[in-house]
Amino acid sequence: MIELDEIDRQILHNLATDATQSAGALGRKLNLSQPATWRRIRRLETAGIIKGRRLRLNAEALGFGVTVFLGVKLARKGQISLEDFERAVSAIPEVQTVEHVLGLYDYRLRVVARDLSDFERVLRRRIMTLPGAGDVEANVLLSEERLPGPIG
Template identity: 65%
Template sequence: MSDLDNTDLAILRVLAADATKSAAEIGRAVGIGQPAAWRRIRKLTEAGVLGGRRIVVDNAALGFGVTVFLGIRLAAKGRTSLEEFERAVTAIPEVQTVQHVLGQFDYRLRITARDISDFERILRRRIMTLPGIGQVEANVMLSEERRPGPLAPLDR
């Protein structure tokens, strides 16, 4: 959707900060009435700009203290279909995201585990048994300081 105006971007900023706000609260925050805010939110949703509302879960508070990013290169792209690999890897509950990427690796995974020994179990028993696995490189996240920030201003 390329016809976003400054009010649409302001609404997106408000929702990015707190998706639980009502249309009335959003309208007040951006200087329009509740009905207009509701119509704009509906328009953004129907256009696919808004794809849903999410909450942020603190994995450490739930006992998942380790996040690991895995780079995976498939051994033989021709023998194992990408769809087969993707279907198998998305069935692993500890895998939070699966990204098909260009570059040194074919996929990038974000995995949460209780601790390093739990991650080792996931790696040995689940990841390394996936169809077509070749090279795997792990990067353990030490800290995460930056969260998705506000949208850039409209440049027109």
Template identity: 70%
Template sequence: MSGLDGTDLAILRLLAADATRSAAEIGRAVGLGQPAAWRRIRSLTESGVLAGRRVVLDNAALGFGVTVFLGIRLAAKGRTSLEDFERAVTAIPEVQLVQHVLGQFDYRLRITARDISDFERILRRRIMTLPGIGQVEANVLLSEERRPGPLGTLAQG
């Protein structure tokens, strides 16, 4: 985290709110010219602080109205390798996120489905047939809020 000044943090906050902003817009917002803002953004990217920019899709608008979080514990019998499980689960298009976690479960998955019937089909035909599946627990997402992330805890510049 060292080496970031108030201007860098301001740029990161602006990009976190809207990654489509141009270097000229960001520069105006933080009191820099476009070339200086672009150099700062490039430096943040090259140092790994800015790891990429993403488009956020509205799943419901695309016809995927159900999001389910699955906790998965791999079976002790058979000793499926983590790599085999990860390779198989990431090949399922409805699985949006795979997290290897510590705790009650070995993995946490975020799955999008058109509706509950579609989720049941995904669970039965794709998830439960994965290598090494043991215990599975499903939690259906009711609502979601966007959190600012770690930038909200850093000193304002």
């Protein structure tokens, strides 16, 4: 693990806010040259602190007005491999994230749907028919705030 100084933390905070910034623009904000900023970004990437930059799509603007967090408990542990379940659930386009968790449920899924009846269709026809799928618990997202995290 590398030591982060205040400039590294400022770089991370700025990139977390807007990952599209160029090294030159970011350097101007932080009083660094473009090459110095780029070297710091590259060092953070090489160290695995920056894992990538992603495009965040607005699901609602794309017609997916409902987001549901779904807890899934596997029905027959040991009879189905976790990898088989993960591979099958990952193939469902409406499933945005698959997280293997410790607790009451084995998996937490983030599922998007056009509306509640569309979610019901995805749940009944796709998720509940997966090998090993057992009990589920659904939590419908009402609102979401993006917090800067521990670096900010």
